[in-house]
Amino acid sequence: MITKATLQDIPALTTLINSAYRGETSKKGWTTEAHLLEGKRTTEEELTEIILDPKNTFLKFTANDKIIGSVLLVEKEHQLYLGMLTVSPELQNGGIGKKLLAEAENYAKALGLSSIIMTVVSVRAELIAWYKRHGYVETGEREPFPASDIHINISEEPLEFIYLEKKI
Helix, strand or coil: CEEECCHHHHHHHHHHHHHHHCHHHHCCCCCCCCCCEECCCCCHHHHHHHHHCCCEEEEEEEECCEEEEEEEEEEECCEEEEEEEEECHHHCCCCHHHHHHHHHHHHHHHCCCCEEEEEEECCCHHHHHHHHHCCCEEEEEEEECCCCCCCEECCCCCCEEEEEEEEC
């Protein structure tokens, strides 16, 4: 079931998101960033700010009373920004990500928005290919990957974000 996340969901969401993107547990799934980045993907403080911002909607995918997927949706003028699409590493390749993408499209349509945009780390070829199979295209826009205390680059390659977009 996909519903809107609340402040009470923050501890579970933080654990899920960090386990899917970074560290040893993330290596159980195919979307890991552990070979590129160390540190945490997010913090409870960041998720609290996100959920409290009225422009943001954080959706959670729940099964058996456990959050196993999530996605951040941000209203930006005529577009919806999609970020932090997450599925529990053990459950990846089971269609949960596809369902969250479809729900994001429904949400954008309900708001009357014309497209969904996102940023993806440029060296994540298999993830970019997955989004392209779901109708997203590269816009040509790029931006540097932000240096910070929680996103520690361990890649040999310089990291940057590429923008993907899907017209709806």
